[in-house]
Amino acid sequence: MTFEQGVFYFLAGITVFSAVMMLLQRNPVTSALYLILNFFCLGGLYLTLNAQFIALVHILVYAGAIMVLILFVIMLLNLGDDKRLTEHLGLRMYLGIAVSVGLLVQLLYIFGFSSGVNAQELSPASVEMGTVEYIGKVLFTKFLFPFEITSFLLLAAIIGAVLLAKKKLVQ
Amino acid sequence: MIPLSHYLLLSAFLFSCGVLGVVVRRNAIVIFMCIELMLNAVNLTLVAFAQFLGDATGQMLVFFVMVVAAAEAAVGLAIIISLFRNKQTVNVDELNILKW
Numbered sequence: 001m002t003f004e005q006g007v008f009y010f011l012a013g014i015t016v017f018s019a020v021m022m023l024l025q026r027n028p029v030t031s032a033l034y035l036i037l038n039f040f041c042l043g044g045l046y047l048t049l050n051a052q053f054i055a056l057v058h059i060l061v062y063a064g065a066i067m068v069l070i071l072f073v074i075m076l077l078n079l080g081d082d083k084r085l086t087e088h089l090g091l092r093m094y095l096g097i098a099v100s101v102g103l104l105v106q107l108l109y110i111f112g113f114s115s116g117v118n119a120q121e122l123s124p125a126s127v128e129m130g131t132v133e134y135i136g137k138v139l140f141t142k143f144l145f146p147f148e149i150t151s152f153l154l155l156a157a158i159i160g161a162v163l164l165a166k167k168k169l170v171q
Numbered sequence: 172m173i174p175l176s177h178y179l180l181l182s183a184f185l186f187s188c189g190v191l192g193v194v195v196r197r198n199a200i201v202i203f204m205c206i207e208l209m210l211n212a213v214n215l216t217l218v219a220f221a222q223f224l225g226d227a228t229g230q231m232l233v234f235f236v237m238v239v240a241a242a243e244a245a246v247g248l249a250i251i252i253s254l255f256r257n258k259q260t261v262n263v264d265e266l267n268i269l270k271w
Contacts, residue, residue: 008173012181019188019208028200035204042211045181048173049222054233058214061237066207066244073248074200077255096194100187107183111176119175123225130222130230138227139234146231150238157242164249 008048015041028074032067039063050122051130178219185212199251199261203244210240 001009018038025031039062046055128134139147185208192205214233221229255261258268 005173008177012177015181016184019185022204022208023188023192023196028198031201031204035208038208039211042215045178045215046218049178049218051218051222051230054214054218054230057234057237061241062207062211066241069244069248070200070204073252076252077200077261079198079200079261093195096191099194100191103190104183104187107186108180111179111183119223121172122222125225126222129225129227134227135230135234138231143231146235150235153238153242157245161245161249164246164253 004048008045011041011044011048014038015045028079029071032071032074036063036067039067049130050126053130053132053135175219175223179216182212182215182219185209185215197262197264199254199263199266200248202263203247203251207240207244210236 015038018034018041022031022034022038025034040059043055043059043063046052046058123129189205189209189212192208193202196202196205214236217229217233217236221227221233251261254266258266260266
């Protein structure tokens with residue numbers, strides 16, 4: 001096993017482990033901490049794909065901003081542990097497991113047997129494509145209009161968040 | 172080298188984990204985190220395709236998905252806070268005011 005494969009399987013293993021642990025934890029704070037571990041490993045996986053810029057932005061935005069926000073809200077609301085999953089779910093939990101396992105099997109079938117994409121190696125252009133320089137160039141030429149539209153989206157989100165968190169739903 | 176299919180299998184598993192969490196968990200904030208997990212699984216697929224096929228469009232799409240995720244987190248958490256203020260709970264079984 002080469003060094004590259006070792007890194008990939010190590011990161012992939014932690015990613016899978018932390019995703020499963022996030023589902024099984026009853027305390028939302030512990031769930032959030034496992035999700036942060038998951039995000040850091042995903043950032044590492046982006047690095048193995050030569051996508052440095054995406055990896056850094058991913059860690060900044062997800063682990064740095066979104067998860068801090070979620071942890072703030074959990075602590076602000078002062079939530080206790082959830083009830084045990086099996087106590088109050090019975091049939092619905094088995095249905096949920098059946099649905100997601102069905103989805104997983106379908107996805108594996110598609111990914112495993114699709115003949116269209118069968119790449120074994122990273123494209124030679126990928127080293128250059130992950131850099132800030134290249135992404136900046138594409139973002140501000142070909143994708144300039146969508147980029148400007150995102151500013152409206154963020155503005156709407158800011159106004160919406162302030163309005164919703166400030167006002168009471170029922171007067 | 173690691174083939175593209177391994178990245179796809181990993182992201183399929185992560186996505187299914189997210190779906191399972193949304194269906195099974197009852198805490199609105201944990202459901203929220205599972206949605207983030209699903210978004211991330213899709214992001215991994217997009218970056219993997221972009222880097223294996225040598226096309227930067229996938230990476231741009233990841234950039235926009237992150238913007239949407241940030242906006243969604245801000246608005247969604249504001250809704251959760253507002254709900255908690257009115258109903259004193261974030262258990263989605265008890266939040267049934269839209270049900271008729």
